[in-house]
Amino acid sequence: MALFTQLKSYQALQSHFEEVKNEHMRDLFAKDADRFTKFSAKACGIELDYSKNRITEKTKALLLDLAREAKVEEKRDGMFTGARINTSEDRAVLHTALRNKSDNEVLVDGQDVMPEVRATLAKMKAFVAEVHDGTRKGYTGKQFTDVLAIGIGGSFLGPKIMTEALKPYKVEGLNVHFVANVDGAHIHDVLAKLPVETTLVLMSSKSFGTQETLKNTLTTKEWFLNNGGTFEDIAKHFMCVSSNIKAATEFGMDEDNIFPMWDWVGGRYSLWSAIGLPIALALGFDNFEALIDGAYDMDQHFLSAPLEENVPALLGVLGVWYINFFGAQSHVLLPYDHYLRGFPAYVQQLDMESNGKSATPTGDYLDYATGPVIWGGEGTNGQHAFHQLIHQGQVLIPADFIMPIHSQHEMSNHHAMLASNCFGQTQALMQGKTVEQVKAEFADKGLTDAEIEKVAPQKVFEGNKPSNTILMEKLTPRALGQLIAMYEHKVFVQGVIWGINSFDQWGVELGKVLGNDVLAKLEDSSIELDGDSSTNALIERFRNRNA
Numbered sequence: 001m002a003l004f005t006q007l008k009s010y011q012a013l014q015s016h017f018e019e020v021k022n023e024h025m026r027d028l029f030a031k032d033a034d035r036f037t038k039f040s041a042k043a044c045g046i047e048l049d050y051s052k053n054r055i056t057e058k059t060k061a062l063l064l065d066l067a068r069e070a071k072v073e074e075k076r077d078g079m080f081t082g083a084r085i086n087t088s089e090d091r092a093v094l095h096t097a098l099r100n101k102s103d104n105e106v107l108v109d110g111q112d113v114m115p116e117v118r119a120t121l122a123k124m125k126a127f128v129a130e131v132h133d134g135t136r137k138g139y140t141g142k143q144f145t146d147v148l149a150i151g152i153g154g155s156f157l158g159p160k161i162m163t164e165a166l167k168p169y170k171v172e173g174l175n176v177h178f179v180a181n182v183d184g185a186h187i188h189d190v191l192a193k194l195p196v197e198t199t200l201v202l203m204s205s206k207s208f209g210t211q212e213t214l215k216n217t218l219t220t221k222e223w224f225l226n227n228g229g230t231f232e233d234i235a236k237h238f239m240c241v242s243s244n245i246k247a248a249t250e251f252g253m254d255e256d257n258i259f260p261m262w263d264w265v266g267g268r269y270s271l272w273s274a275i276g277l278p279i280a281l282a283l284g285f286d287n288f289e290a291l292i293d294g295a296y297d298m299d300q301h302f303l304s305a306p307l308e309e310n311v312p313a314l315l316g317v318l319g320v321w322y323i324n325f326f327g328a329q330s331h332v333l334l335p336y337d338h339y340l341r342g343f344p345a346y347v348q349q350l351d352m353e354s355n356g357k358s359a360t361p362t363g364d365y366l367d368y369a370t371g372p373v374i375w376g377g378e379g380t381n382g383q384h385a386f387h388q389l390i391h392q393g394q395v396l397i398p399a400d401f402i403m404p405i406h407s408q409h410e411m412s413n414h415h416a417m418l419a420s421n422c423f424g425q426t427q428a429l430m431q432g433k434t435v436e437q438v439k440a441e442f443a444d445k446g447l448t449d450a451e452i453e454k455v456a457p458q459k460v461f462e463g464n465k466p467s468n469t470i471l472m473e474k475l476t477p478r479a480l481g482q483l484i485a486m487y488e489h490k491v492f493v494q495g496v497i498w499g500i501n502s503f504d505q506w507g508v509e510l511g512k513v514l515g516n517d518v519l520a521k522l523e524d525s526s527i528e529l530d531g532d533s534s535t536n537a538l539i540e541r542f543r544n545r546n547a
């Protein structure tokens, strides 16, 4: 497979870029009253306005040629049908099977995975009902009031952020708490407020080998045993989700209390599996199912919409346009919704762990950029902080504005004010403010020419800053499912274009190995410090912390 930069459509885009790179969106809008209609699309409940991008119709056509030449459609179909596209781990990539609502089978090595998926969902449903109605009780016979969900990375961010995003749908009487970091401060603070008798502990680890999760679970087990629980009671309080059943049972998990997952689900794509149990416990199984239904809606759109109207594909190629032609190194997510304030961190893992790669599966090093830095925060807060750099800084930062049309709580005109800020920001980024406009304003105020010359450049907004506006009717579980799957598929499209494997994460391994080596040295002063002088000195400093 040719590298992305060797594709014919890449060359065509490069010459086109030279032609259009200085076009200002202000002029593109002035020239074409239909620009919004031409550059907007709908995917199930999601509406995308991508007219405030530095593109013409020709740009769009060339970008989609690129997607076609990179075989986005064929590879998409391969992913949905169980092809082993995670080649470095020799695995299929089937998070889409977890939300398959059709009767179609999904085969991995000739075996239909759907019966297992459905059986696990049924087990989850029954479990959630038993916790909610009090059939399942703690060791003293009391109904559970709290769930402690322990996990990290993909076994944490999805459940935590989606539970937070759907707070208005929370069931009464059961509080779900999350702990990820191995920093004892977190587990300390959370355990301090939990009642032992009525706390259910749900440990989530696909590998059942993650240091932080194992340590936090062991600490919780000690807390349980030191505060009234006995070994016999553990089975009533400790559950886990893992694809490593052997390690889970060896650890002491009761086999009935293990919810399975599979090697064909990547951690950052796993919230649709039993990893999503904390969501189902917090919001009720129906709402968890609605989240899955939303993802299925987006899967169907991604599978069937022509690329010209295919929202994840459009978002994917637009990202490539800025990263590989304009040299953008980051992409900002700006949810204008308080409940979605954690969403940028979710997409951060999804995108950066998937596409932060520098070689192809066939062993070629890349000579072009891949995944950008994903960051962001809730609007309007960011407007009073980091938006300054997006408006007037020296780097190009494409933005996604995400905005539900209806609020969860209609309170006077709060929502109109929120929306006005969201739409106003996209407008300001696009049109900017010219030096002539600035000078005219100052002249009206009676400033001298010399004063104006000095101040004007500081007040100029170059504009021409790209943004997508992503709307939904309301932030329901179903709409959230659509939104998440939209980003999953965007990341997929980009990974295919760049010719990388978006489904492994070897880049996290080296730090883990060295971290274990350092831990041994921190805990045993007799081990010789054989590393670099900086790491040796840091270890020495820690070893002597009580001296």
Ligand SMILES: O=P(O)(O)OC[C@H]1O[C@H](O)[C@H](O)[C@@H](O)[C@@H]1O
Residues within 6 Å of the ligand: 152, 153, 154, 155, 204, 205, 206, 207, 208, 209, 210, 213, 267, 268, 353, 505, 508
């Ligand atoms: O679910 P686990 O096996 O405990 O893994 C938790 C996380 O840790 C790893 O280091 C990966 O970077 C993540 O992709 C993964 O989700």
